[in-house]
Amino acid sequence: HVQLVESGGGSVQAGGSLRLSCAFSGGRGSRVCMGWFRQAPGKEREGVACIFTGGSATYYRDFVKDRFTISQDKAAATVFLQMNNLKPEESGTYYCAAGPTWACGGWNAGSYNYWGQGTQVTVS
Numbered sequence: 001h002v003q004l005v006e007s008g009g010g011s012v013q014a015g016g017s018l019r020l021s022c023a024f025s026g027g028r029g030s031r032v033c034m035g036w037f038r039q040a041p042g043k044e045r046e047g048v049a050c051i052f053t054g055g056s057a058t059y060y061r062d063f064v065k066d067r068f069t070i071s072q073d074k075a076a077a078t079v080f081l082q083m084n085n086l087k088p089e090e091s092g093t094y095y096c097a098a099g100p101t102w103a104c105g106g107w108n109a110g111s112y113n114y115w116g117q118g119t120q121v122t123v124s
Contacts, residue, residue: 002027002114004096009119014088016123020081022096022116033104034079035112036070038121040092047107049081059105086123093118 008020022034031054039045049070051058058070069082079096099112 002098004098004114004116006094006096006116006119009094009121011122011124012086014086014123016086017082017084018086018121020083020094020096020119020121022079022081024077024079024098027098027114031101033099033101033112034070034072035097035099035103036079036081036094037097037109038090038092038094039118040089043092045095045109047109050104051079052101052104053079054101057104061107083121086121088123091121091123094121095119 003025005023006020010018012018033050033052035047035050037045037047048064049060049068051070051072053072067085072079095118096116097112098114103111
């Protein structure tokens with residue numbers, strides 16, 4: 001039974017930083033794609049970053065490049081999203097997701113098999 005549990009959301013002022021965590025359990029996390037998505041009220045879910053857990057490849061959407069960093073602690077089966085210089089329009093629920101390796105680099109939420117419950121990020 002695969003479980004993804006996010007944490008680290010909260011409220012920050014514009015320009016501030018947050019670090020999200022996603023703990024992965026119950027599956028073979030050694031070679032999967034782990035992605036971070038976000039969804040604002042009334043908007044579609046959009047991908048922001050993903051990482052291939054079997055190596056070091058990372059992928060970012062253009063609108064978060066140079067501000068967000070995705071990383072992993074393989075021993076702890078945890079993926080992180082460091083978010084710097086946050087903007088108010090980036091408020092929403094942030095989800096982590098796990099999918100097959102080929103999901104990395106594409107931003108189709110339907111490619112991911114497992115999702116966490118989400119963590120709220122509010123930027124004012």
